[in-house]
Amino acid sequence: MPAYATNMRVKFPIVALVLEIITIILFAVFVVYDDGKGHGHGAPSNQTHHEEKPMxxxxxxxxxHVMIFIGFGSVGVNLLLAAFGLQWGLLMQGIWHLDHGKIKVSIFKIINADFSTATVLISFGAVLGKTSPVQLLIMTILEISIFSINEHLVNKADA
Incomplete structure (x- = not known):
């Protein structure tokens, strides 16, 4: 067996575990959950006002969500990237809409995070078989971060 395969068996779980621990810590420190009543932490955190109720x-x-987790194919790495991408997307998009130093998670923001994750899964299909799982996790972090910056700049230009 090549040394690359053995190295990846050790490197991938370590990288994935470290990234998930960082994500859990960031969620614990910065995230609050929307109660759906429109109050609690002041005005809505972004310029777009949504009259719809969460339900x-x-x-x-x-x-x-079904498109993200099933529509792109139910490959194991796809599910890993979708789950991690959704978490990272919530954090990255939330950074641009902080409300009293907290990221307020709502169903609308979860939908936006799903769309940011879709960009990664589309790219994932293009590089499938040529990249390692560690490279795919790094690609997820970079793509979703750039997606969030781009979305913020476009929304800021529209305002």
């Missing part, structure tokens, strides 16, 4: 968006959330 009005739930059917769209289900459709997008």
């Amino acid at each position: 009005d968006l739930y059917p769209m959330f289900q459709d997008v």
Whole structure:
């Protein structure tokens, strides 16, 4: 067996575990969950005002979420990238809309995080078989971070 395969058997779980621990810590420190009543931490954190109640968006959330986790193929690495990408997308997009130093998670922001994850899964299909799982995790971090910056700049230009 080549040394590359043995090295990847050790490197990938370590990198994935470290990234997930960092994500858990960031969620514990910065994330609060929207109660759906529109109060608690002041005004909405972004410029777009949504009149819909959270449950009005739930059917769209289900459709997008199914597309992310099943529509792109149920390969093991796809599920890993989708799960990690959704978490990272919530954090990265939330950084641009901090509310009293906290990232407020709502169903609308989860849908946006799903769309940021879709960009990674599309790219994943292009490099499948040519990249290692560690490279795919790094690609996920970079792509979602750039997606979030781009989205913020476009929204800022529209305002």
